[in-house]
Amino acid sequence: MAKATHMQDHFAQVAEHYRNVRTTDEAPIHYICQRLAERGCTRAADVGCGAGRYDLLLLQKMPELHLLCIDRSVEMLRHLTEHLREAGVDRFEPVQTGVDELRLKDNSLDAVFTFNAIHHFDFPAFIRNASRALRTRGQIFIYTRTPEQNAKSVWGQYFPGFLDKEQRLYSQDQMRTWVEASGCVLSNVETFQFTRRATVARLLQQAHARHYSTLSLYETQEFAEALQTFERNIQSQCNSSDAVVWDDENVLLVIESQPSN
Numbered sequence: 001m002a003k004a005t006h007m008q009d010h011f012a013q014v015a016e017h018y019r020n021v022r023t024t025d026e027a028p029i030h031y032i033c034q035r036l037a038e039r040g041c042t043r044a045a046d047v048g049c050g051a052g053r054y055d056l057l058l059l060q061k062m063p064e065l066h067l068l069c070i071d072r073s074v075e076m077l078r079h080l081t082e083h084l085r086e087a088g089v090d091r092f093e094p095v096q097t098g099v100d101e102l103r104l105k106d107n108s109l110d111a112v113f114t115f116n117a118i119h120h121f122d123f124p125a126f127i128r129n130a131s132r133a134l135r136t137r138g139q140i141f142i143y144t145r146t147p148e149q150n151a152k153s154v155w156g157q158y159f160p161g162f163l164d165k166e167q168r169l170y171s172q173d174q175m176r177t178w179v180e181a182s183g184c185v186l187s188n189v190e191t192f193q194f195t196r197r198a199t200v201a202r203l204l205q206q207a208h209a210r211h212y213s214t215l216s217l218y219e220t221q222e223f224a225e226a227l228q229t230f231e232r233n234i235q236s237q238c239n240s241s242d243a244v245v246w247d248d249e250n251v252l253l254v255i256e257s258q259p260s261n
């Protein structure tokens with residue numbers, strides 16, 4: 001309970017700057033849109049939608065889409081609503097609820113998405129809930145990083161204690177086992193690789209903003225010391241243009257509910 005409250009406070013605090021301090025990947029959105037084009041997608045939900053950076057991309061690329069934007073955080077949903085309205089998009093409905101209390105209508109959706117949020121959820125319960133809501137041949141898309149992928153990131157490599165603190169991420173094997181046990185079908189696991197470049201200033205700005213919730217798990221003094229070491233570590237990695245370069249990797253699980261016939 002204390003952990004859940006801590007996370008809720010964290011997301012309330014970061015909501016205003018969240019989109020600016022995270023790196024948004026367009027490649028998984030292109031992939032999702034291509035997959036959904038085959039069957040059409042008019043109604044979907046994004047669970048743990050945050051401040052709406054992926055929702056805007058989905059809504060722009062799928063002009064027929066109506067999207068339920070679901071999140072526990074009132075602050076995130078406020079910033080999502082502003083963001084989508086400013087972009088002239090109104091085909092969305094913000095829904096403020098925790099995933100445990102979420103009751104999606106049976107057979108009502110073509111797709112359910114979750115980006116960078118599955119490690120905050122009970123995975124089997126999420127799949128059960130989402131698959132019940134899917135229409136025949138509907139799909140669930142889970143974009144996340146595994147513990148191994150986390151270890152390769154600039155944070156995993158150079159921020160002291162980052163990997164020990166982050167114990168919530170699910171391994172690919174664990175997720176596969178849960179999907180199979182649910183009676184759904186894991187139809188694809190797509191890996192995305194990105195070569196990232198960032199200045200030291202940008203990385204420090206992200207860390208100060210606690211852009212990954214992992215960074216909110218440090219005590220104040222512990223964080224200050226880790227941040228100093230991180231700065232030294234990344235300074236030593238800078239190339240001649242003062243940038244740090246590394247490869248990030250993420251994974252997209254594509255899950256189909258069993259056809260009902």
Ligand SMILES: C[S@@+](CC[C@H](N)C(=O)[O-])C[C@H]1O[C@@H](n2cnc3c(N)ncnc32)[C@H](O)[C@@H]1O
Nearest residue numbers: 011048049050071072073098099115116117120
């Ligand atoms: C890491 S953020 C990702 C936000 C967004 N998907 C993105 O990639 O920008 C995780 C989001 O999940 C939400 N969240 C965490 N636990 C939740 C829960 N149990 N029920 C609903 N939303 C939750 C948080 O409020 C936060 O907005």
